Amino acid sequence: MLEYQFLEQVKRAFVIAKKDLRIYYKRGPVVIFGLIMPFFLFLAFSIGRNMPIEQLFTGLLGMAIFFSSMSIGPAIVPFEARSKNLERLVSAPVAVWAILIGDVVASFLYGFSISIVSLIIGLVLGVTIANALVLCLGMILAAFCFASFGVLLSAYPPTDIPSTVMMISNLVKFPLVFISGIFIPIHGWGRIIASVSPLTYFTDLVNYCTQGNCYYSVFGDFAALIGFTLLFLVVAIKIHQKTLPERLS
Amino acid sequence: MVSVETAIEVKGLTKNYEEITAVNHINFEVRKGEIFGFLGPNGAGKTTTIRILTGVIKPDSGTATIMDYSILKEPLKAKQIISVVPEMANAYIDLTAWQNLMLIGELYGVSKKKRQERAHHLLKEFKLFERRNHLARGFSKGMKQKLILCMALLTEPQVLFLDEPTSGLDVESARLIRDTIRQYNEHGATIFLSTHNMEEANQLCDRIAIINYGRIAAIDSPENLRMESSSLKSVEISFNKPVPVNELSGIPKITGAKKIGDKIRLYTDEPHSVINSLTNYARSKGLTIVSLNTLAPTLEDVFIKLIKEHRGD
Numbered sequence: 001m002l003e004y005q006f007l008e009q010v011k012r013a014f015v016i017a018k019k020d021l022r023i024y025y026k027r028g029p030v031v032i033f034g035l036i037m038p039f040f041l042f043l044a045f046s047i048g049r050n051m052p053i054e055q056l057f058t059g060l061l062g063m064a065i066f067f068s069s070m071s072i073g074p075a076i077v078p079f080e081a082r083s084k085n086l087e088r089l090v091s092a093p094v095a096v097w098a099i100l101i102g103d104v105v106a107s108f109l110y111g112f113s114i115s116i117v118s119l120i121i122g123l124v125l126g127v128t129i130a131n132a133l134v135l136c137l138g139m140i141l142a143a144f145c146f147a148s149f150g151v152l153l154s155a156y157p158p159t160d161i162p163s164t165v166m167m168i169s170n171l172v173k174f175p176l177v178f179i180s181g182i183f184i185p186i187h188g189w190g191r192i193i194a195s196v197s198p199l200t201y202f203t204d205l206v207n208y209c210t211q212g213n214c215y216y217s218v219f220g221d222f223a224a225l226i227g228f229t230l231l232f233l234v235v236a237i238k239i240h241q242k243t244l245p246e247r248l249s
Numbered sequence: 250m251v252s253v254e255t256a257i258e259v260k261g262l263t264k265n266y267e268e269i270t271a272v273n274h275i276n277f278e279v280r281k282g283e284i285f286g287f288l289g290p291n292g293a294g295k296t297t298t299i300r301i302l303t304g305v306i307k308p309d310s311g312t313a314t315i316m317d318y319s320i321l322k323e324p325l326k327a328k329q330i331i332s333v334v335p336e337m338a339n340a341y342i343d344l345t346a347w348q349n350l351m352l353i354g355e356l357y358g359v360s361k362k363k364r365q366e367r368a369h370h371l372l373k374e375f376k377l378f379e380r381r382n383h384l385a386r387g388f389s390k391g392m393k394q395k396l397i398l399c400m401a402l403l404t405e406p407q408v409l410f411l412d413e414p415t416s417g418l419d420v421e422s423a424r425l426i427r428d429t430i431r432q433y434n435e436h437g438a439t440i441f442l443s444t445h446n447m448e449e450a451n452q453l454c455d456r457i458a459i460i461n462y463g464r465i466a467a468i469d470s471p472e473n474l475r476m477e478s479s480s481l482k483s484v485e486i487s488f489n490k491p492v493p494v495n496e497l498s499g500i501p502k503i504t505g506a507k508k509i510g511d512k513i514r515l516y517t518d519e520p521h522s523v524i525n526s527l528t529n530y531a532r533s534k535g536l537t538i539v540s541l542n543t544l545a546p547t548l549e550d551v552f553i554k555l556i557k558e559h560r561g562d
Contacts, residue, residue: 091333248305
């Protein structure tokens with residue numbers, strides 16, 4: 001019975017994801033933003049620097065997956081609270097965790113799809129991928145991890161103003177990009193700071209796949225991404241469950 | 250264990266918002282198959298109660314059971330058999346009417362065949378079928394409200410909660426919604442209706458609870474509530490010439506008087522005695538009685554009286 005209920009909730013989470021994709025992601029401007037934003041950031045980092053294409057590719061792919069997976073996710077809950085759609089969802093037989101997983105799945109699918117475009121650009125520019133399976137698994141895990149992080153960012157404060165959440169989200173996102181060694185290899189004590197960012201581990205995996213070297217082990221990178229994902233999900237669900245009444249009041 | 254005849258049981262329900270007690274230790278039962286009206290002035294606690302009963306917010310204390318399922322301990326089971334038409338329109342405006350209905354059907358686990366059949370039927374019934382592929386964004390308030398009711402009925406709930414369902418609608422749309430509520434109730438569903446509209450409550454409800462300052466002031470059938478307020482009976486009279494209201498209010502057995510247009514309404518619990526006094530008064534003053542009616546209290550009169558009593562006015 002419990003197993004049936006769990007599977008039923010998982011099914012309903014996918015219904016939420018389908019709704020999110022239809023309403024928030026399948027829009028021309030959103031797709032264009034997802035493609036252009038990482039590309040311009042990539043240009044801002046790379047122009048005027050004499051860097052090997054593999055290193056540039058790591059930056060492009062890292063930013064594409066990081067920014068696209070977290071682009072809309074943080075805004076969905078506050079937006080739906082404001083439009084009173086969230087109240088409708090909460091009064092339906094769908095657990096809060098299923099609603100949030102649905103939001104994460106939609107963000108994951110969008111982030112993963114956008115990052116595939118960056119991957120294709122890299123391949124066209126001559127980047128060789130030594131281990132496609134590791135890269136593919138890494139992209140899946142990273143997109144899911146960053147999508148979960150996005151939903152966590154919308155958990156507090158329990159506001160119904162999307163711009164407030166987006167501002168906080170940007171305040172968190174940009175420092176994480178800088179400390180993750182996307183373009184500038186980080187050494188010494190910087191490594192300790194870098195280890196708190198989930199993006200570091202994805203960058204490390206991409207370096208392994210394109211340049212053959214990584215700071216952590218591949219297993220360590222996977223474990224870190226899974227660990228961060230679980231942490232973000234559990235904390236996001238706990239905080240959302242606690243703050244939902246305040247958000248709806 | 251809740252009685253087999255009880256659809257909703259509320260015991261000691263309390264909800265505080267900082268220093269304000271929105272719902273204060275309320276108790277009531279709603280019987281299976283009845284239309285239960287929930288009346289109260291703005292801020293009385295109606296919407297908070299509905300939000301607790303539909304699992305949107307949690308109470309600070311007390312219990313609420315819907316068809317034997319505790320909304321606190323088994324919220325998903327309870328939510329599976331209820332539907333809500335909230336006060337604020339909340340269909341997804343970026344989805345079409347059809348997509349909104351399919352979304353709700355999927356969220357409640359209704360099979361594809363059944364949800365398509367039900368959606369087709371409901372959209373036809375509410376005259377939205379031609380607009381089924383249009384985004385809800387372009388719908389009028391009335392159309393949105395009808396769509397929300399369609400969304401609530403798609404899942405064939407055993408208990409339907411409606412929070413001000415006809416508020417701000419034109420007469421035709423309001424009547425269609427009232428007729429639908431009545432029809433759906435005739436098929437055995439329990440209806441919990443929060444409304445400001447006394448006439449609506451009077452026409453639809455088997456029983457009514459009046460809530461004020463978060464407390465239940467009265468629960469009874471509309472007719473019993475009216476009968477119990479005997480002091481609100483009145484005699485309405487008009488003469489061929491203007492008469493000062495204060496002259497009439499001095500007549501014995503009259504508890505209150507007010508001018509309503511060219512008529513004077515006199516409140517009394519003994520209408521017959523007052524009618525005799527009025528005919529004597531007319532004779533003595535050489536007046537002709539143009540019209541004379543005895544009136545039972547309206548639900549609105551009862552509501553106002555109970556709210557005032559409860560407030561301590």
